[in-house]
Amino acid sequence: MPVTVSPAVFEGFIRDIFEAVGVSAEDAAAAAPSFVWASLRGVDSHGVSRVPRYVEMFEKGVANPTPNLTVDDSAPAVSVIDADFAPGPVALTRAVEIAVAKAKTQGAAVVSVRNTVHTGAIGYYVSLVAEQGLVGVGIAAGSPMMSYEGAVGASVATSPLAIAVPGTGAKPPVVLDMASSLIAMGKIAQAKRTGTPLPEGSATTADGTPTTDPELAKVPTPLGGAKGSGLSLMFELLTSVLVAAPILTPYHGGQKKHRQNATLIVLDPAAFGGAEAFAEGVDATVDTIHDLPKADGVERILVPGERSAATAAGRSADGIPVGDKLWTELVEVAGSLGVTVPEVG
Template sequence: MTATKVLVPADDLRTFAAALLEKGGLSSEHARTTADVFVWAALRGVDSHGIARVPAYLELLAKGVANASPQITVESSTPAAAVLDADRAPGPVALTAAAQEAVTRARATGIAAVGVRRTVHTGAIGYYVSKIAEQGLVGIGFVSGMPNMGYTGVKGPAVATSPLAIAVPADSHAPLLLDMATATIALGKIRQAKATGTPLPENAAATADGTPTTDPDQAVMPLPLGGAKGSGMSLAFELLTSVLVGAPIFSAFHSDDPQGRKHRQNALLIALDPAAFGDPHTFTTAVDATLTTLKHLPPADGAPGVFYPGERSAEVAVTRTAKGIPVAPKVWRELTESAAKFGITPPGGA
């Protein structure tokens, strides 16, 4: 067993992940798209949504939960809005297409929204809004999924840890990228704490009946960020995504219909073209000035500095691009085992 993390160049890891996903059933194009989302997250230090997701996606494909050959369609009755029916395509495939659709429409209309219906695990939502920002537009995204988080005043899991992401382009600074869930703590963090025996923060997780606990062995679900604020946001995102595109998750999950608990996710991506509001260069220059002003504010005692959302993960990406992406021993073992099964040669690592 590998005792330490394996360092793998980003391009090699992307090629390796794409090869595995293609063997898992995805087309070459869809495999590359999905691998790119994973490597993007890994480069930025978001390892929970990085290359560690490949084995899970292979399982989703093998079980038929994710559709390896989706018939993706786009429905629209107005230039500024559309609904993309993913036909259970993996989230990276569906949301990448939706992001480009939103950009194309926003170029013509100034603002565009694209809902995504019936996808499977969206991956790092920050990726899709970042792709919008790379083209000079503001990207906003919401996701709703299967209820796995508490709701203030409710016993047991009630709503999803639905994320929100916003990306704003700048000139000289890395784009602002706010990417957050509505939960106080990620499920992956609870699993990690359980594996290491580390106590959880106060009011971050709960037992099956909703009782807050710091014991990772008793915790089965995260609690909403800010209590009623986080749970309210999650419910609002369900309305803005699932209900809006005619594919409710929350009400079906809590009904007697067994199909209501079949894994699925929905999303809404919005693109705003600064050119529709004024001069786009004036906008990005003002974004830079705002971020610079923030960074020159006096840091609190003991603080390492003042940072805006997405700044530190962008710095991690620079380092990992130069030095390689560290892959945890367990993940590397799973990847190489899958590679052996498919007859793929893993990258050499360093």
């Protein structure tokens, strides 16, 4: 029977697991909230279900539990972080701190992160930016998992894009978080766990045959065909090639080591005509969208992030639901590491 776990308890449980595999207390505390954030918002494919995968990456030497992050402040509004194969939440949380500080001084900032592993829910990082009244844009690239329009097999990454825009605080920030594929790999894994068929046209087998069976699905298809694969290619150029850390060319040349790169862009509305006027304008624009004529059968028109924010409100109060299979896996991982499993409902 599924269990429910309070966000605070889950965060502490994840911190304990990360520390048990050698991650510092500081880095574990930076990483844990990202998983809880995703699960709170119903993005379970990038939430606590990822914790066993991270443990596996640590144990196999794919992820570095004790990374030496280096920061090159190459220009007043630009930084490049070499993550030394740190977990994505550790490296990207640090990137947020740097980007926000620079943007508050310069009006805008770009921080690139190279050589990390699994970025996680990129919407989390831009949401951290929006919480401080700034605009956050995040993109990421990784190893090929998605087909490229006209090619067979895994050719490019399911590179995500996230944008968070704050308003006055009367409404949740507008948060767009999307992959360049029709379905993320994490959601395929989630479908396997639950036995749920995939949407038509969202994935293929390794040889390019379309399938809705999550057990057979190996390659997600690009969102909008050439549009999705084009976005993924451009994100590779902007997050990887730009900082001399290409992924696609070495990968297709036989170097298949797992790594990811990401870029955060942060804008301070105060530098573009005034933060207060901008926030009020965001709220007014959201109201305009809400008030549009509704199509038949539509009860409410939503803006990006609104449905997830409502889910987060409910799960914050009632706890995060966790299926039997995942909870058993988390308990087994904790047991193997000597971590105490919290009491749950």
